[in-house]
Amino acid sequence: MNDPAIQIEGLRFAWKGHAAVLDVPAFTLARGERLFLRGPSGSGKSTLLGVIAGVLEADAGRVSVLGQNLASLSSSARDRMRADHLGVIFQMFNLVPYLSVVGNVTLPLKFSAARRKAVGGDAEEEAKRLLGRLGLTDESLLERRVSDLSVGQQQRVAAARALIGAPEIVIADEPTSALDADTRDRFITLLSEEAARTGAALLFVSHDASLARLFDRAVDLTAINRAGVTA
Amino acid sequence: MSAILTLAWKSLMNRKGSVILTLVAVALSVALFLGVDKARTGAREGFGNTISGTDLIVGAPTGTVNLLLYSVFRMGNATAEVSWPTYQKIASRPDIAWTVPISLGDSHRGFRVLGTTNDYFVHYKYGHGQPLKLAEGAELSDLFDAVIGADVARELGYEIGTPLVLSHGLGNAGIGGGHENRPFRVVGILAPTGTPVDRTVHVSLEAITAIHVGWETGAKNPLADTIDEKMIRSFDLTPKTITAFFVGLERKGTILTTRRAINTNKGEPLMAIIPGEALAELWSVTAFAERALMAVSVFVIAVGLVSILTSILTSLNERRREMSILRAVGARPGHIFSLLVLEAGLVGFLGAVVGILLIHAILLVAGPMVEARYGVSLAGTGPGLTDLYTLLAVTLASLLIGMVPAWAAFRRSLADGLSVKV
Structure with a gap:
């Protein structure tokens, strides 16, 4: 249990036929830590998250998630690892259009027995509780099609989905870039609070350095990535 | 999943x-x-369910399928007929148990008329050997009696005792049909069978002869109407020809030899078909x-x-x-x-x-x-x-x-x- 949430040593990654985008000698995210990872676009942020999530395979080096070396896992074991221990929030369009608000929040439970177990009883109740915590209390809102929600509301639904079933790690990839400053700060505060409540480590990625003040620690990707940045 | x-x-x-x-x-x-x-x-x-229990169908030489179609399914027409003496000669063969003569060619409001004998109701079978059953009334007894199929009764609303007149040929003509001077009377209604029998008006062979008195040339003689019913009843109404006849054998084993004997009949040429075989030929077509x-x-x-x-x-x-x-x-x-x-x-x-x-x-x-x-x-x-x-x-x-x-x-x-x- 004392393994860090994420530990990277000597990671190298290149897209086929291209120069390396990632060359990260060392990076650590402690359990329960709220980390701000700053990087301009094109600095390999999304690629790094893909590697951590186990969707992309590193060419070299060691990427451990909760003490498990991803390279030693089969691709389906990595998929299971992601389903059980990772919550992900994207920049936008986070929601499955044909599912209800609650259906979107409970979606990870369909793919992870561990998170189903963590929720325990009524998944729908838990989804509503999380949505309530994130400020979506209005019952009529829950009945609406997800595409009819505002971007801010959609991002909060996505946050609830990332948090449900208490995964150990929540990864947020520019989740606030489509939000105005007010909504953005509120969103980050709520997300941090909920992550703290469930004990999840939060890896928050953004190009906007001004957000760093809202986190425990801030890391500049360009500082830890030795690969030549093209953009 | x-x-x-x-x-x-x-x-x-x-x-x-x-x-x-x-x-x-x-x-x-x-x-x-x-x-x-x-x-x-x-x-x-x-x-396949329309005819059962009949071993051979005999008619004037024509196509196998054609004979089957007009004799059993009331489709198309006979091109030639079988003379009564020839029919009687074949019917009296020792290997033949029964025969049912049929005579086609007239109609009643779109339904075909079949001249036959009461043997038809005994020997004609359909489905898996089911005989025809009267739902109401009786078989043919008087010259101008008619036994109608279930559909005829239902569609025309006929009951026992309803009078009807036949038309010459197969036209749907109710007017000027030709036989309006010889009215028939419904004496029996058959139970439904799901076969063309339901759409047939059955009368006696003699009645077919009777309504054609004065039609010897193929068209109606203007004097035909002057012959009244009483006179007609006094005539010899034995038919001169019939369209075809159904045959049941004494023993099924003789079917091929009997058929060959009929097909090579001396004098008037005849054709005998086995219903199942003719059906198979129809399907191959x-x-x-x-x-x-x-x-x-x-x-x-x-x-x-x-x-x-x-x-x-x-x-x-x-x-x-x-x-x-x-x-x-x-x-x-x-x-x-x-x-x-x-x-x-x-x-x-x-x-x-x-x-x-x-x-x-x-x-x-x-x-x-x-x-x-x-x-x-x-x-x-x-x-x-x-x-x-x-x-x-x-x-x-x-x-x-x-x-x-x-x-x-x-x-x-x-x-x-x-x-x-x-």
Whole structure:
């Protein structure tokens, strides 16, 4: 249990036929830590998250998630690892259009027995509780099609989905870039609070350095990535 | 898997418009296929059940199928007749147990008139050897008695005692038909059989002779009307010719020798056919058309299935993000694959179910009309194994066809990873 949430040593990654985008000698995210990872676009942020999530395979080096070396896992074991221990929030369009608000929040439970177990009883109740915590209390809102929600509301639904079933790690990839400053700060505060409540480590990625003040620690990707940045 | 099935279902519901169109395409193609199949088997069963227990049918030389069609199915016309003495000569053969002579050529308001003897009601059998049964009344006794089939009674609203007149030839003419001077009376109504018997007016052979007194030249002699009924009854009304006759043998084993004997009859040439054999010949004639129809309807099903493929493939691009989201929340590439396969399978399955319901609804409504018009009963075509097999085959084929877009999405989801592209 004392393994860090994420530990990277000597990671190298290149897209086929291209120069390396990632060359990260060392990076650590402690359990329960709220980390701000700053990087301009094109600095390999999304690629790094893909590697951590186990969707992309590193060419070299060691990427451990909760003490498990991803390279030693089969691709389906990595998929299971992601389903059980990772919550992900994207920049936008986070929601499955044909599912209800609650259906979107409970979606990870369909793919992870561990998170189903963590929720325990009524998944729908838990989804509503999380949505309530994130400020979506209005019952009529829950009945609406997800595409009819505002971007801010959609991002909060996505946050609830990332948090449900208490995964150990929540990864947020520019989740606030489509939000105005007010909504953005509120969103980050709520997300941090909920992550703290469930004990999840939060890896928050953004190009906007001004957000760093809202986190425990801030890391500049360009500082830890030795690969030549093209953009 | 049930979680993926629920997702597939919700995803389809989200694209209701295009999904319903695809579903309708599949449903129509399945309905067409089953409709062709049911008409085919219905026709075969209906025809096959029309005559039973008759070993040979004998008429003047013509085509085998033609003789069968006019003598049993009241379709087409005899080109020549059999003379009464020849009939009597054959009927008296020792290997022949019974014969039923029939005489065709007149009609009553669109229904064929069959001149025969009461032996017809004894020996003519249909289905699996069921005899004809009178629902009401009695067999023929008086010269101008008529026993009518169930459809004749129902459609014309005839009861016992209703008078009717026959028309010369097969015209639907109620006016100037030609035999209005010789009215008949309904004495018996047969129970329904689902065969052309239901659509036949039966009278005695003598009555056929009687109404044609004065028609010896082939057209009505103006003096015919001057001959009154009393005079006619005093004439010798033994027919000079009949159209054909049914034969039952003493022993089935002699069927081929008896047939050869009749076919090589000295004097008047005759032709004897075995009903089952003639039916087989009829099917070999129609088999080509049947196969063509089946092939066409199979292709139509293929088109329906391709429309499933098209609708899913075209939706893939706009669903790329959805796939990434599913991957991010823990779906494995296999889940993405099954999601799309199941969507295709669901559309195919539902389309087939709707198609099956549709064709049965159509048969329910149109079946009686087809039967009335063509004498082909579609009654034996209720939900059956064919429907089940078609349902399974279409569902399976759609699952298979769903693998094409599923494979594309599978590959893409591996390449895309989490980096969702807008």
